[in-house]
Amino acid sequence: MADNKGVIFTRRASGLVRELSWFDVFVFVVAGPAASGVIYYSVSTAADFPGASLPLAFMIGLMVFLPITLLVAITSATMPRSGGLYIVVSRVLGPTMGYMSAWLLFIGYGISSGVLGYLVVGLMGSAFSTAALSSGIAWLARVGNIMQMPEWQLVGGLLWVLLFWFIAYKGIRRIKKIMRAIFFIPLAGTLIAVVMFFLSGGIESVAESFNSTWGSGSFQAVLSQAQSLGWEKVPFSFSSTINAMIVVIWAYASITIINYAGGEIKTPKTSMIKGFTIGTIFVGLFYVIIVMATYRAFGDFIASYDFLYDNNPEVLTGIMGGLIQPSVPFYFMAIAGNVWFGLLIAITIALWFANSILPGFLANSRLAFAISMDKSFPKALSAVNRRTGSPTNAVHLNAFFCIIGVLIMTLSVDIILSILTFTTFFIFWPYGLSTMLLPYHRPEIYQRSPVQWELFGVPVITLLGGFAFVVGWFFIYVSLRNFTPVVMLTLIFVMLAGLIVYLWQQNKNRKEGVDVGSIYSQIPPE
Numbered sequence: 001m002a003d004n005k006g007v008i009f010t011r012r013a014s015g016l017v018r019e020l021s022w023f024d025v026f027v028f029v030v031a032g033p034a035a036s037g038v039i040y041y042s043v044s045t046a047a048d049f050p051g052a053s054l055p056l057a058f059m060i061g062l063m064v065f066l067p068i069t070l071l072v073a074i075t076s077a078t079m080p081r082s083g084g085l086y087i088v089v090s091r092v093l094g095p096t097m098g099y100m101s102a103w104l105l106f107i108g109y110g111i112s113s114g115v116l117g118y119l120v121v122g123l124m125g126s127a128f129s130t131a132a133l134s135s136g137i138a139w140l141a142r143v144g145n146i147m148q149m150p151e152w153q154l155v156g157g158l159l160w161v162l163l164f165w166f167i168a169y170k171g172i173r174r175i176k177k178i179m180r181a182i183f184f185i186p187l188a189g190t191l192i193a194v195v196m197f198f199l200s201g202g203i204e205s206v207a208e209s210f211n212s213t214w215g216s217g218s219f220q221a222v223l224s225q226a227q228s229l230g231w232e233k234v235p236f237s238f239s240s241t242i243n244a245m246i247v248v249i250w251a252y253a254s255i256t257i258i259n260y261a262g263g264e265i266k267t268p269k270t271s272m273i274k275g276f277t278i279g280t281i282f283v284g285l286f287y288v289i290i291v292m293a294t295y296r297a298f299g300d301f302i303a304s305y306d307f308l309y310d311n312n313p314e315v316l317t318g319i320m321g322g323l324i325q326p327s328v329p330f331y332f333m334a335i336a337g338n339v340w341f342g343l344l345i346a347i348t349i350a351l352w353f354a355n356s357i358l359p360g361f362l363a364n365s366r367l368a369f370a371i372s373m374d375k376s377f378p379k380a381l382s383a384v385n386r387r388t389g390s391p392t393n394a395v396h397l398n399a400f401f402c403i404i405g406v407l408i409m410t411l412s413v414d415i416i417l418s419i420l421t422f423t424t425f426f427i428f429w430p431y432g433l434s435t436m437l438l439p440y441h442r443p444e445i446y447q448r449s450p451v452q453w454e455l456f457g458v459p460v461i462t463l464l465g466g467f468a469f470v471v472g473w474f475f476i477y478v479s480l481r482n483f484t485p486v487v488m489l490t491l492i493f494v495m496l497a498g499l500i501v502y503l504w505q506q507n508k509n510r511k512e513g514v515d516v517g518s519i520y521s522q523i524p525p526e
Contacts, residue, residue, distance in 0.1 A: 019172045019389075020258075020265045025275025027183045028258035029069070030283050031352075032359040033251060038287045039190075039352055040123070041247045043294060044326045046303040047310055049244040051237030055292045060241075061248035062284025064471055066277075068428070069256055071435060071464040073276035076259040078449040080268035081524045083370025084260035084363070085431045090374065092434035092441055095520050096502070099376050101427035103498035106367055108423025109254070110398050113360035114161060114405020115420075120353035121156030122148050126325050127333070127346035133322045134213045135339040150409075157406035160354055165399040168361035171388030172264050175362055186355055189348030190290065193332040197293035200335050206297050209335040214320055219301065221319045226304035229312055233300055246421065246478050251287060253424050254356065255280060260363035260370075264389075269450045294328055297335065302326070361398055368394040373524050375509050375516070376502055419487050423494075425475035432469030436462050445523065 042054050075088050086105070090098025125147025132141035146152050167178050200206050207219040258265075258275075265271050295302060306326055308316040317323045324330055329346035336342030369391040372381035381394045439446040439459045446452070446461070453460040483491075509516055 018264055018266045019176055020261070020271070022267075022271035022275040024176055024179070025258050025265060025271050026279040026282070027179055028261075028359050028362075029255055029276055029279025030187075030286075031179065031183050031355045032254040032257035032363075033283060033356065038251050038290050039328045039349060040119075040325075041250065042291050043302050043328060043331065044306060044309075045244070045247055046326075047231065047307040049240045050303070051234040052240040052244040053236060054241075054244060054247075054295065055288050057241050057244045057248050058251070058284070058287045058291055061245070061252055062280070062288070065252050065255060066280050066284065067464055068468050068471060069276045069280040070273075071461065071468055072256045072259050073272040074449060074451045074461060074464075075435060075438075076262045076265075076272040076276075077269040077451075078445065079523050080262045080265060080272070081370065082261055082263035082366040083373075083524065084256070084262060084367065085427050086260075086367060086370055087524065088438070089427065089430045089434045090520055091445065091523065092437055093430055095374070095376060095516060097430050098520075099371065099502050100495065100498060101430050102367060102371055103502070104423045104426045104495065106364055106371075106398075107401065107494055107498075108420055109257075109360050109364045109367075110401025111405035111408065112253070112420050112424065113164075113357045113364070113398075114157060114402040114407075115409055116353045116356055116360075116405075117160035117402065118153050118157035118406050118409040120160065120350055121153045123325075123327065123329070123350040123353060124347055125153075126327065127329055127343055127350060129322065130324050130330055130333050130346070131339050131343040133320065133324065134333070137339070140343075153409070154406060157409070158403065160357060161399060161402045161406060164357045164361050165395065165402070167358060168365060168395045168398075169388070169390055169392060171385070171390040172261075172362075173389075175358060179358060182351070182355055182358075185348050186351040189345045190286075190328075190352070192345055193328065193349060194290055194293045196332065196335060197297040200297040203297075203299050203301075206301075206335060209337070210301075213334050218319055222308060222316070223301060223304050225312070225315050225319065226307045229308070229315065231304055231307040233303075249421055249425070249475060249478060252283070253421065254359060254363075255283060257359045257363040261366045263366070273450070290328065294331055298331055302331070357402075360402075361395065364398040364401075365391055365394040368397055370524065374519050375514055376505055378505065419479070419483070419491060421475060422479040422483075422491065425472065425479070427472075428475060429469055429472030432465045432467070432472050435465030436469060438462075438465070 038058070042058075046054075072085070076084065079087050079091075081087055083102075086098050086102040089101055125144045127144070128140050128147060129144030131137070132144055147156065167174055200209070210219040211217060256276075259272070262268060262272070305316070308319075309323070309326055313323050329349045332349070333339075333342035333346055336345065368377060368381050369384075371377040372379060372394070381391065381397060383391065383393050385392050439462060446459070449461065451460065455463060506516065
């Protein structure tokens with residue numbers, strides 16, 4: 001027992017391999033966010049926020065997230081270890097707060113990856129159905145209908161999870177190569193769509209293209225039917241724009257995801273700051289440009305279509321010949337001019353959803369690994385395959401929660417943005433508080449920071465931390481506004497389950513004579 005007290009971590013080195021460059025950080029910053037926030041929800045919630053300016057909302061999102069990602073880059077460079085924000089919170093606020101915020105994050109990231117696997121199949125199916133309705137090609141309709149059936153979305157979602165489970169199991173080198181390859185496919189498709197939206201020639205030209213695709217007078221019919229059934233254009237509303245931030249927050253949801261794999265980044269002091277800064281600015285401007293281009297081309301038609309889709313689907317079906325889910329790919333296909341070209345670009349854009357699954361596998365498995373290294377998760381989760389450098393058991397655990405995410409969708413449980421936002425963003429307020437206190441509570445760690453600037457005698461990291469603290473509570477406010485009693489009870493159950501695991505592990509540590517205080521007084525080994 002006495003010898004065991006001297007053992008703080010499970011081993012002196014993490015066993016992970018530093019393989020990622022600043023460009024890989026950039027790729028994960030861009031690919032990590034669930035692109036549904038801009039590709040799907042930016043046009044499918046237009047009627048829910050009357051008077052909102054979605055381009056302005058996404059620009060506000062950039063201004064909110066840029067300071068936060070800069071702060072994450074600084075702390076990741078200061079403590080370049082796997083575990084990311086969890087490491088900061090647990091070393092400043094203590095193990096319990098660090099664990100509980102990390103537990104919610106782990107659940108949120110895991111389930112979200114499964115949800116994305118399910119959704120990407122349906123979105124691709126929607127593209128096939130759109131192509132079929134506009135062209136009359138029967139086999140496209142059959143493919144589209146099959147891919148949008150819940151049982152086949154289940155199969156497709158599980159296949160996506162299995163694919164990325166296998167890649168993640170193979171280790172960081174395989175992950176890096178795959179991400180570099182698949183990153184440019186949806187990027188290229190989206191850029192083509194944006195250019196064509198801007199070159200569409202105004203609303204009259206767009207209406208003509210839409211009518212040639214969906215039938216004479218269909219564009220005007222959507223507008224007139226929506227107005228006759230209660231939709232009306234309202235002037236700009238800043239309040240409505242702020243309410244639309246739930247969409248924006250979801251769009252940026254995983255922008256900091258790569259920091260959880262900080263132990264596998266080469267030259268982290270420079271790569272983190274460079275990759276995060278350039279990546280965040282790129283993501284923000286990219287989002288704004290996508291939304292501006294789509295709304296510039298279609299204008300009020302987007303809200304009219306969304307209104308009919310949500311409230312009078314039978315009317316929309318009568319106009320279109322079928323019910324097509326609104327999305328950026330749907331609007332692109334209306335102006336593409338060629339059914340095969342439109343289908344190809346729509347599928348490539350939909351791959352943003354799949355592109356977000358692999359970063360989730362990387363980050364979540366490393367988060368579980370870090371918690372295990374701190375002896376708050378079972379020791380088996382910190383096991384690293386010597387050949388691949390992958391924490392295999394942690395990868396398997398994440399895959400389990402991804403599968404739950406897929407199954408939840410098929411069981412018709414309402415996985416709303418609010419609960420996913422709460423679990424993935426809860427950690428930001430304790431992280432903000434931790435970074436506020438870092439220079440004062442843990443000066444020995446702060447001295448490792450590559451950025452020790454001060455403003456009026458106050459460390460910049462403290463000021464940025466205060467901003468993250470306030471914004472973190474705003475995230476919670478936005479998510480809780482839409483909670484139902486059932487969702488709240490489910491969340492409480494999830495938190496209690498995590499707490500039971502934590503208390504069981506700490507009791508085990510106590511019996512084995514492990515000094516938990518010594519663990520959290522140090523930064524984990526490299």
